[in-house]
Amino acid sequence: MGSSRSAAGRGGGGGGRKSSRFPPKNPPFKQQKQPKKKKKEAGREEPTPSSEDTAGRPLASASEQLGFFLAQYQSANGIHLSSLELDSIRDTCILELSQGPEPDVNALGKQIKAAFGPSWKGVLYEGSLDQGKIHPGSPAVIAITASAIRTIEILRGFRSLTRECHAAKLFSKHIKIEEQVAMLKNRVNIACGTPNRIKKLIDIEALGLSRLSVILLDMHTDVKGYSLLTLPQIRDEFWDLYKNYFHERIVEGNLRICLFGPINIQNEIKGKSSKV
Structure with missing residues (x-):
């Protein structure tokens, strides 16, 4: 019983440490990915009408x-x-x-x-x-x-x-x-x-x-x-x-x-x- 409690305690302690590490990492990773994507999309969209407007000499x-x-x-x-x-x-x-x-x-x-x-x-x-x-x-x-x-x-x-x-x-x-x-x-x-x-x-x-x-x-x-x-x-x-x-x-x-x-x-x- 003691050994199982000890193993459970170690397992629980290890699980506790893992759960305390991963949750904080996930939200910042998602928050950084979305803004970068929006910036790239905005960068692709802005030059197109601009170049067409300025180069439309004909x-x-x-x-x-x-x-x-x-x-x-x-x-x-x-x-x-x-x-x-x-x-x-x-x-x-x-x-x-x-x-x-x-x-x-x-x-x-x-x-x-x-x-x-x-x-x-x-x-x-x-x-x-x-x-x-x-x-x-x-x-x-x-x-x-x-x-x-x-x-x-x-x-x-x-x-x-x-x-x-x-x-x-x-x-x-x-x-x-x-x-x-x-x-x-x-x-x-x-x-x-x-x-x-x-x-x-x-x-x-x-x-x-x-x-x-x-x-x-x-x-x-x-x-x-x-x-x-x-x-x-x-x-x-x-x-x-x-x-x-x-x-x-x-x-x-x-x-x-x-x-x-x-x-x-x-x-x-x-x-x-x-x-x-």
Whole structure:
């Protein structure tokens, strides 16, 4: 009996010590785990809307896009537009696309359809050469890019339209200008190319502007960070083309600009406001 009491006492004493150790450890362990989990969840949730809000450059309004473009125009050409000139260029000259943070070239055809609205087919497919309603080589849309490779990519994006809406690629790499002149004697609804070749074809009256409704400017940046408006030689060629054939039409309200791709709105708007 004594030994069993002694064993029981030892067992009870050991059990008592264990019960006195573990209960205090468990609550602090649970209390620390839950707050850490909440902090991690909060850390994952906060940056997402923040990065989407600050990086949503393609979501800029028509007014901001116009401000960006006019700031680029003035800076690149060393000119200062007066208040009267700026007032004559309205936000309606911007054709907005429903783009996400990273524009999808493959969806470009669908975006153009949506931007034109119900009248898109009438504008892009209007008439035929046989009916005499349109002039040969006169596209409704001219897309301007910084390179031949990018031209091919943009035209691929128009693929959903070009089964009926004939497209023309206008760049100098591997294509003689005589070949393009011959091609432009046919019906063309969309043209895409580099600034220098587009201007040459307009100069010799092979590329017509009678139906031109939109100029789409590809704002894509290459691996070195250059774009249509920042690559030195291409930039100069673009502004030469724009000043000669497009600016007056923009001012008169007969032509719209479509900026395809991300643009740095904040810096350019500040630059424009300091000049005007």
